Structure formats: structure tokens, C-alpha cells
Amino acid sequence: MKLLISTGSWSMFIGRSHPLLVHLPIGILLIAFILTLLARREKWRHLQSALPTVLLAAALSAIFSCITGYLLSLDGGYEEKLLQTHKYLGIGVAVISTVLYGMERYKNRFRKWQVPAVLVMVLLLSAAGHYGGSLTHGDDYLTQAMPAGLRQLTGMNKTIANAAAYTNIGDARLYEDLVRPVLANRCYSCHNEQKLKGGLRLESVALIRKGGEHGPVLKDSMPEESELFKRLILPEENDHRMPPKGKPPVTPQELELLHWWIAQGAPTGKTVKELNKTPLMMAVLEGMQPPTPIDKQEFMPEDKVAAVSSSSIAALEAKGVKVLPVGAGSNYVSVDCINAAGFNDADMQLLLPLKDQLAWLSLAGTQVTDNALPVLAKCHHLIRLDLRNVNMKGKGMSALNACGELRYLNLAGTGVTDEGVLSLRKNKKLQQVYLYQASVQPVAVQQLKKELPKLLIDTGGYRLPQLASDTIVYHKISG
Amino acid sequence: MTKHARLIKEANDTTLRYITRRHFLMDCVAGLGAAAFGSFLASCGSSNSKTLVDASGNPMAPKAPLFPARAKSVIYLHMAGAPSQLELFDYKPALQKLHNQLCPQSLLEGKKFAFIRGVPKMLGPQAVFNQHGESRAWISDHLPHFTSMADEVSFLKAVQTDQFNHGPAQLLMHTGSARLGRPSIGSWVTYGLGSENSNLPGFVVLTSGGKTPDAGKSVWGSGFLPSVYQGVQCRTKGEPVLFLTDPEGMSRDLRKESINAINEINKQEYATFGDPETLARISQYELAYKMQISVPEVMNINKEPDYIHEMYGTEPGKESFANNCLLARKLVEKGVRFVQLYDWGWDTHGTDEGGSIDYGLRNKCREIDRPITALLQDLKQRGLLDETLVVWGGEFGRTPMQENRDGKDMPFLGRDHHVEAFTMWMAGAGIKRGCSYGETDEIGYSAVKGKVAINDIHATILQQLGFDHEKLTYQFQGRPFRLTDTGGKVITPILS
Numbered sequence: 001m002k003l004l005i006s007t008g009s010w011s012m013f014i015g016r017s018h019p020l021l022v023h024l025p026i027g028i029l030l031i032a033f034i035l036t037l038l039a040r041r042e043k044w045r046h047l048q049s050a051l052p053t054v055l056l057a058a059a060l061s062a063i064f065s066c067i068t069g070y071l072l073s074l075d076g077g078y079e080e081k082l083l084q085t086h087k088y089l090g091i092g093v094a095v096i097s098t099v100l101y102g103m104e105r106y107k108n109r110f111r112k113w114q115v116p117a118v119l120v121m122v123l124l125l126s127a128a129g130h131y132g133g134s135l136t137h138g139d140d141y142l143t144q145a146m147p148a149g150l151r152q153l154t155g156m157n158k159t160i161a162n163a164a165a166y167t168n169i170g171d172a173r174l175y176e177d178l179v180r181p182v183l184a185n186r187c188y189s190c191h192n193e194q195k196l197k198g199g200l201r202l203e204s205v206a207l208i209r210k211g212g213e214h215g216p217v218l219k220d221s222m223p224e225e226s227e228l229f230k231r232l233i234l235p236e237e238n239d240h241r242m243p244p245k246g247k248p249p250v251t252p253q254e255l256e257l258l259h260w261w262i263a264q265g266a267p268t269g270k271t272v273k274e275l276n277k278t279p280l281m282m283a284v285l286e287g288m289q290p291p292t293p294i295d296k297q298e299f300m301p302e303d304k305v306a307a308v309s310s311s312s313i314a315a316l317e318a319k320g321v322k323v324l325p326v327g328a329g330s331n332y333v334s335v336d337c338i339n340a341a342g343f344n345d346a347d348m349q350l351l352l353p354l355k356d357q358l359a360w361l362s363l364a365g366t367q368v369t370d371n372a373l374p375v376l377a378k379c380h381h382l383i384r385l386d387l388r389n390v391n392m393k394g395k396g397m398s399a400l401n402a403c404g405e406l407r408y409l410n411l412a413g414t415g416v417t418d419e420g421v422l423s424l425r426k427n428k429k430l431q432q433v434y435l436y437q438a439s440v441q442p443v444a445v446q447q448l449k450k451e452l453p454k455l456l457i458d459t460g461g462y463r464l465p466q467l468a469s470d471t472i473v474y475h476k477i478s479g
Numbered sequence: 480m481t482k483h484a485r486l487i488k489e490a491n492d493t494t495l496r497y498i499t500r501r502h503f504l505m506d507c508v509a510g511l512g513a514a515a516f517g518s519f520l521a522s523c524g525s526s527n528s529k530t531l532v533d534a535s536g537n538p539m540a541p542k543a544p545l546f547p548a549r550a551k552s553v554i555y556l557h558m559a560g561a562p563s564q565l566e567l568f569d570y571k572p573a574l575q576k577l578h579n580q581l582c583p584q585s586l587l588e589g590k591k592f593a594f595i596r597g598v599p600k601m602l603g604p605q606a607v608f609n610q611h612g613e614s615r616a617w618i619s620d621h622l623p624h625f626t627s628m629a630d631e632v633s634f635l636k637a638v639q640t641d642q643f644n645h646g647p648a649q650l651l652m653h654t655g656s657a658r659l660g661r662p663s664i665g666s667w668v669t670y671g672l673g674s675e676n677s678n679l680p681g682f683v684v685l686t687s688g689g690k691t692p693d694a695g696k697s698v699w700g701s702g703f704l705p706s707v708y709q710g711v712q713c714r715t716k717g718e719p720v721l722f723l724t725d726p727e728g729m730s731r732d733l734r735k736e737s738i739n740a741i742n743e744i745n746k747q748e749y750a751t752f753g754d755p756e757t758l759a760r761i762s763q764y765e766l767a768y769k770m771q772i773s774v775p776e777v778m779n780i781n782k783e784p785d786y787i788h789e790m791y792g793t794e795p796g797k798e799s800f801a802n803n804c805l806l807a808r809k810l811v812e813k814g815v816r817f818v819q820l821y822d823w824g825w826d827t828h829g830t831d832e833g834g835s836i837d838y839g840l841r842n843k844c845r846e847i848d849r850p851i852t853a854l855l856q857d858l859k860q861r862g863l864l865d866e867t868l869v870v871w872g873g874e875f876g877r878t879p880m881q882e883n884r885d886g887k888d889m890p891f892l893g894r895d896h897h898v899e900a901f902t903m904w905m906a907g908a909g910i911k912r913g914c915s916y917g918e919t920d921e922i923g924y925s926a927v928k929g930k931v932a933i934n935d936i937h938a939t940i941l942q943q944l945g946f947d948h949e950k951l952t953y954q955f956q957g958r959p960f961r962l963t964d965t966g967g968k969v970i971t972p973i974l975s
Contacts, residue, residue, distance in 0.1 A: 299547075300547050320677075322675065324541060324542070325543045326543065326547040326548075327543060327544055327545055327547045327548070327945060328543055328544070328545050328546070330546075330547065332547075334543075336541075336675065336814075338675050338676055338814040339675075339676060339677045339678070359547075388861065408862070410861075410862035412860065412861050412862055432862070432865060434860070434861065434862035436860040436861060436862075458859060458860055458862070459860075460859075460860025460861070461860065462790065462853075462856040462859075462860055463786065463789075463790060464624055464790050464852060464853060464856075467623050467624070469620075469623050469848070470792065470845065473842055473845075474838045474841045474842055475832065476832055476837075476838060476891075
């Protein structure tokens with residue numbers, strides 16, 4: 001709708017044909033390049049006669065492209081540095097195609113310069129075309145789509161960091177983190193060093209305070225009196241409204257943000273939580289709170305480990321043991337014996353090749369005994385260990401102290417005794433221990449709890465009381 | 480024609496019958512553009528680099544999730560018919576003050592209800608509420624046992640849906656779409672993770688309350704996913720799985736031989752046509768054979784000790800929610816990935832005693848109160864709650880207004896279907912303990928804070944299982960589909 005309302009002009013209209021017209025000189029000049037090269041060979045000599053016409057057409061279309069390009073640039077909204085590069089390269093293409101045409105007319109004199117000249121022309125043309133593309137599509141248009149390998153090769157392997165510099169909106173600096181990005185997005189393209197529309201630059205607070213050719217744009221603490229804010233809320237049809245027609249307008253949230261910043265006296269270096277907030281502002285700020293990054297995953301050690309060899313996985317899988325990475329792309333593995341009820345102490349040796357990578361292990365319901373503990377002790381990255389319903393007494397359980405990362409230990413339904421459980425006191429990172437139906441006395445549990453106050457020890461054996469409500473069936477009393 | 484020639488002709492005819500229009504079109508694609516087909520195949524698998532079928536050809540082989548997961552299994556307790564949040568968890572004293580007054584016009588304008596017509600009266604909470612646990616969660620006296628679980632669960636008080644009829648709402652809740660044809664949550668999960676226990680299905684469905692949900696079996700269907708991923712319904716009364724026992728006189732050895740032979744033929748079929756449904760069939764035969772032994776074993780609750788029966792309130796041989804809860808624990812213990820419980824009978828319109836807020840609801844609450852509490856405690860003492868996600872909820876909520884079907888007074892107190900706000904809860908597997916997220920207005924009509932959409936719930940379930948809900952996709956009809964469709968946001972405030 002906005003485009004329909006905006007009043008156009010001839011210059012704008014002609015300017016906007018630039019993206020279409022530029023393709024003419026590109027095509028024609030490439031043809032000229034091919035013809036020039038071919039015509040040097042005897043067999044293709046007759047092509048020579050087409051060259052003057054082709055080059056004339058190229059020169060004319062290039063010149064016309066330059067003119068429309070200039071008109072389009074008046075429209076504004078392009079990144080200044082890119083625009084300048086593109087402009088001079090474009091003019092360069094127009095100049096060299098005119099020169100080429102001239103050389104063709106006097107070809108006897110310039111014969112040996114012809115090939116170098118067309119080569120320069122093609123280079124100029126490619127560069128101008130590339131920067132033109134960057135102007136319309138953004139300068140990361142091409143690199144974004146690069147496959148990872150090519151990116152590495154061309155040294156463009158920097159990640160596009162776009163994350164907010166703050167995790168909590170309260171810690172965001174009002175000007176630096178919130179207001180400046182708005183100005184950069186909406187205003188910088190016209191109010192910068194090169195363009196200087198209205199003689200106004202907005203790239204720093206000092207420049208904002210300096211104002212433009214019509215005077216200051218900022219009145220401290222008075223947003224309604226400041227041009228910087230006033231212009232934003234003018235009706236759409238008003239010629240003084242900013243950003244001007246055809247440019248994306250400032251969003252209501254951004255408007256509130258600018259209003260608040262000016263009302264606070266246009267401070268710099270102040271964080272959001274240091275400033276007074278109206279309820280409306282609090283609501284706006286709440287909406288700007290960056291989403292909490294999801295890193296609520298299960299803990300994994302940070303040490304880098306090599307991948308498990310496939311032969312050691314195959315040996316376990318032959319026993320019916322399930323070996324999987326804890327997550328795609330991780331070298332840490334989860335081993336589960338749910339389909340291998342016959343897994344026993346001798347089979348434990350099969351786990352040794354995995355001792356560095358083994359993070360989660362379930363031996364629930366298997367035939368292993370206390371003799372498995374020495375092997376487990378070597379698995380120093382073990383985080384979760386499930387020994388449910390295993391015939392263990394917990395003799396030599398102190399071996400597990402070597403598993404410094406152990407967080408979850410399930411001993412439910414084992415014969416583990418007080419002595420075994422108490423030896424866990426040295427596993428400082430342990431968070432949960434399950435002792436349901438284990439042969440552990442309450443005293444030992446209390447003692448362990450005292451040593452590791454944060455440890456969750458569940459001895460189970462829950463009962464639910466019988467309540468009257470368990471049996472009452474509700475019926476309407478008839479009559 | 481000799482016998483030999485006849486046999487060859489028959490074999491050829493059979494082969495030709497298999498080449499359907501679909502196969503023809505598929506071949507065309509391959510012929511027309513190998514490149515296009517290549518990228519199609521690549522996008523077919525889930526993001527975790529493993530494709531649908533692993534090297535062994537078993538579609539149910541366990542697979543690694545995208546990242547280390549908090550949950551290994553899910554138990555989803557669905558109260559079909561939609562329980563009233565206003566009598567259970569969402570305490571609204573202000574609604575009591577408006578009891579029996581006419582509903583203000585502002586709440587009715589532009590709204591559509593399933594049965595309410597004209598101007599209904601407001602209906603105050605028909606339960607006594609108290610705060611429980613350290614989290615001071617409001618739970619009514621309808622669930623006296625469950626009050627002890629206040630500090631174990633995370634309540635979602637402002638869940639919203641956009642379907643006010645049971646069928647579509649249940650479909651939306653379990654497949655992410657109100658229309659038929661999408662895979663259910665359990666199917667997506669087994670598609671992504673496979674099944675841990677090779678002798679049991681990865682996705683088991685248990686129903687109670689006398690009826691299956693209104694939406695029918697589609698709520699545990701596999702939609703466009705290969706049918707191997709659909710839920711297997713097990714029964715607590717009679718044979719656990721229908722049509723699983725051998726006919727009289729057939730020995731187990733003979734059964735084994737015949738299944739081996741059939742699978743051999745199917746493998747050749749797969750080699751010829753590459754139809755994933757053939758693989759599904761092979762693994763279904765194999766699984767069915769193993770299930771003949773394993774399912775009756777796991778479905779038998781007679782061997783559980785007395786105190787466990789007492790805790791759950793189970794009665795072996797009966798079809799009950801309590802039995803299903805105990806089974807859910809047993810199945811999860813055996814490595815079943817997704818256990819889906821449906822309990823029918825929560826639709827309390829006030830049309831009859833069973834379907835009323837004043838009688839029926841209390842009776843339904845009694846049926847679940849003990850089992851649910853026992854399930855959470857039992858999982859906890861076995862160390863399983865830490866790796867099992869428990870989800871409870873209905874397909875929508877109920878109105879703060881009293882139902883006035885056809886503009887008339889009802890014989891019992893009732894509430895109509897309500898889509899704008901209702902309560903669900905989750906527990907275990909990395910869900911915060913003793914947390915309440917979301918708020919409704921002072922009469923419980925609309926959600927005002929912490930709104931949760933159905934696909935947010937799906938996103939959260941997948942998240943806890945180690946998936947990015949945006950990356951677990953399946954290519955169908957020319958585009959990748961996902962459980963959360965185009966929406967879904969993980970409910971991070973309830974994650975620990």
C-alpha cells in the first residue's frame with residue numbers, strides 16, 4: 001500500500017530501471033569480449049565486422065546504465081561505501097567500453113592493445129556487477145550460501161555473530177545496546193558522513209547533539225520537543241516524516257525506546273536497570289528480553305575425546321548391548337544392556353576400550369557383580385550409572401571414587417550395604433543416589449547425607465495412606 | 480501350458496501388480512533428475528545424520544537424539560473429555576462471588592461455544608482449594624493424594640487450544656493438527672529414537688474409562704510415517720494384544736519357521752521395490768513373534784508385590800486407570816519409549832450424573848488420584864522419574880460459566896468446552912519441581928500471562944528427549960513436515 005501512496009518523480013522512476021538496464025551492457029560486453037578473441041583467428045576473421053556495432057551498443061547501454069544508476073542512488077538507502085565503489089567501477093566500465101569502441105574505429109593503430117583492453121574491461125565489469133549485487137542483496141548474500149568447504153578455502157570462516165551482547169535486558173546499556181542499533185537500522189543510511197541529509201549525522205551522541213542545518217534535533221528530557229522523536233510520529237503523508245516514504249518505518253517498540261532514551265536525558269553508558277521505567281516501558285523492555293538460550297541439556301564433560309572404534313562397538317553389539325552417541329556429533333557414548341540380560345563380569349572387559357567415552361551406562365538387570373567395579377572405576381567420564389536390580393553387595397565400591405564426574409547412581413534393588421554406600425562420600429559431584437530395596441540402614445543414609453548435604457538420596461518405600469475419599473462414590477440422593 | 484510356465488506367469492503377474500502408479504511416478508522422478516532425487520533422499524532422514532533405516536534395515540533400531548537428552552521415555556496421561564481446571568488446579572475465588580449471576584456480555588461477544596447458548600450463569604468453583612507443599616501450589620480436595628506431589632510437578636496454567644470439539648482437539652493435542660493424517664507424538668518419537676527394548680514395541684497405548692477417545696485410534700496413528708511407528712494398543716483385560724496368540728495346534732517352532740519364510744520373501748521384495756512399508760512389515764512380524772512371549776509377561780501385574788498394588792489401588796484383570804498406571808511404570812522400566820494412557824469420561828456438561836461437575840468429576844478424580852500419585856512416587860524411588868517425562872492434561876478446559884444447553888437449565892452442574900485457558904502439568908526428566916507457569920484472569924476465563932500453545936508442549940516434549948523440534952522432520956508430499964508444524968516454542972521457564 002505504501003508504494004501506491006508515495007508520490008513518484010521522473011528521476012526516481014527512471015532510476016529504478018537501473019537493475020534491469022545494467023544487464024544490457026553486461027551481456028553485450030561479454031559478447032564483444034568473445035568476438036574480439038575469436039576474430040583474432042583466421043577462421044573467424046569475418047566476425048570482426050560485427051565488432052563496431054556491438055561495441056557501440058555496449059558503450060551506449062553502459063552510459064545509460066550509469067545515468068540511471070546515479071538517479072537510483074539519489075533515492076538513498078544504500079550503504080555509502082559500497083555505493084561509491086560500485087559507482088566508480090560502473091563509470092569505469094562505461095569509459096572503457098567507449099574507449100574500446102574508439103579503438104575499434106582506429107584498430108590499425110591499437111591492434112596490440114585490443115586484447116589487454118578487453119581483459120581489463122571484463123575485470124571491471126565483473127567487479128562492478130559484484131558490488132551492484134551486494135548493494136541490492138546485501139554484501140553477505142554470496143558468502144552466506146557458500147558450502148562449508150569453500151568457505152574454509154576462501155578464509156571466510158567467521159561466524160556471523162548476531163547475538164545480543166546482554167543476556168538480561170536489565171544489563172543492556174540503553175544507548176549502546178538498544179538505541180544505537182535502532183538508529184543504525186533506520187537512520188544511518190542517510191544521516192552519515194557521506195550522505196549528510198539535512199546536514200545531519202546521527203552516528204554518535206555528540207553528532208546527534210550537534211544537530212543539522214535546521215538546528216538541534218535533541219532537547220534533553222523533552223522527547224515531544226525533539227525533532228529526533230517528533231519527526232517519527234508525524235502522519236505518513238507528511239513530507240517531514242522520518243524515515244521517509246518507501247523506507248521501513250520505526251516500529252512502535254523502537255519508538256517507545258527512543259522516547260524513553262530522550263526523556264531520560266539521552267544518557268550514554270547507562271544500563272536499563274539504572275534508569276526509571278514507566279509501566280509501559282517495562283512492558284516494551286520485557287518484549288526485548290533475549291530468549292534464554294536453551295542449554296538445559298544433560299551435563300557432558302568438556303574434555304575432547306576420540307571416537308570409539310567401530311570394532312569395540314561391534315563386539316558389544318554382538319552381545320546385544322546398545323551403544324549410541326549421547327547426541328549426534330558427540331563422541332561420548334551411552335551404553336545400555338536392556339537387551340543383554342546375560343551381560344556378566346567377564347563381558348565387562350568389552351567396556352574397557354570405551355573407558356574414555358563412556359558417559360552413561362545402564363547395567364540394570366544384568367549378571368554383573370562387585371567384580372565389575374574395577375572396570376567401572378576406569379571409566380573416568382562416567383556421569384550416569386544404573387545398577388538397578390543387579391546382584392551387588394557393594395564390596396570395593398570405593399573404586400567408584402575414581403569416577404569423579406559421577407552424578408547419578410542407581411542402586412535400587414541391589415544388595416549394597418552401608419559400607420558400600422558410605423564409600424560414596426568422596427564422589428563430590430554426585431547428585432542423586434537411589435537405594436530403594438537396597439540393604440542400607442537409615443543411619444548410613446543420614447551419615448552420607450551429612451557428608452554430602454546437596455546429595456538427593458532416595459530410599460523409596462513410599463506408601464499412600466488410606467483416605468475416606470479413596471472409596472466414596474458420589475451419587476445424587478434421590479427424592 | 481506346463482505347470483512350470485504357469486508358475487512363472489503367476490510370479491510375473493504378481494510382480495506387475497506391485498508396480499503401482501506411485502512406484503511409476505517415483506521411478507519417473509529418479510529418471511528425470513538424479514540430482515533432485517539425491518537431495519530429496521538427503522532431506523528424508525531426520526537431522527541426526529542417521530536415516531530412517533539403519534544398516535541392519537530395522538526401522539526400530541535405537542538411534543541417538545540430536546543432543547544429550549534429559550528424558551529417555553515419556554508417559555502421557557490424557558484425560559479424554561477434558562477435566563475442569565476450575566475444580567482441580569486453577570483456583571478462582573472471584574468466580575465464587577459471581578456464582579449464579581448472569582455472565583457479562585463482554586465475555587460472550589464474538590465467542591463460540593460448543594453448547595452454551597444465550598446468556599449462561601457463572602458457576603463458582605465446586606471444590607475446596609488449599610495450598611500445598613513448599614511451592615504453595617493450589618490443589619483442590621478432589622485430589623487429596625496428589626496434593627503431596629505439589630513439589631514434584633510444573634503446572635502450566637495458561638494452555639490454549641483452538642479446537643472446541645473433542646475429536647479435533649484431541650487430534651491437535653496428539654498429532655499437532657486438528658485434521659486427520661498426521662503422526663502422533665509417540666510415532667514421531669519412535670521415528671526419531673527407535674525402540675530401546677527389541678522385544679517390546681516402542682510406543683504403547685493403554686486405555687481406560689470404558690471407551691477410546693473421541694478422535695479414535697488416529698490419536699496414536701503414524702499418519703504419513705511408516706506404519707511401524709504407530710502405537711500398539713495393549714489391554715489389561717483378556718488378551719493383552721489382540722490377534723497375537725497362535726491358533727490352536729500351531730507350535731512356536733512352526734510359527735518361527737513361517738515368519739522366517741515370510742520375512743525372507745519380504746526382504747526380496749524390499750530389494751526389488753525399496754518400499755519402506757515392506758521393512759515395516761518385516762519388523763512387525765519379528766516384533767509380533769517376540770511379543771507373544773514378552774507382552775504377556777510385562778502386562779502381567781500379578782507378580783507385583785501387595786504393597787505396590789495397594790499403593791496404586793490396582794485390581795489385576797480389570798480395565799482401570801490404576802492398572803494402566805502400574806503398567807506404564809513397568810513398560811518404562813523395560814525401555815518402552817512412549818507410553819500413552821487415555822482415560823475416558825471427563826466430559827462434564829451436567830447432562831447426567833456421570834457427566835457432571837458435582838458428581839461425575841469427583842468420581843473420576845477418585846479413580847486417578849491414587850494411581851497418579853503412586854506412579855510419580857514409584858518412578859521416583861526407582862530412579863526413573865529423573866529420565867521419564869510425565870505429562871498430564873485434557874484436550875481443552877472448561878468454561879467458568881455453567882452450561883445451559885439449548886438455553887435450558889441442566890439437571891446437574893456442568894461446564895462447557897473452553898479453549899482459551901486450561902491447566903496441564905509435567906513432571907520428571909529435567910522439568911522444574913514445584914513450579915507454576917502462566918496465569919489466567921480472576922475468573923479463569925482467559926490466559927493473561929505465560930500462554931502456552933499446544934505445539935509449545937510438543938516442542939518441550941521433543942526438547943527433553945534430545946530433539947530440536949524444528950529439525951525432527953519427515954519429507955512428505957514434497958515438503959518436510961514436523962510435529963510442531965510452523966510453530967512451537969520450548970517452554971524454557973519450566974525447565975530446570
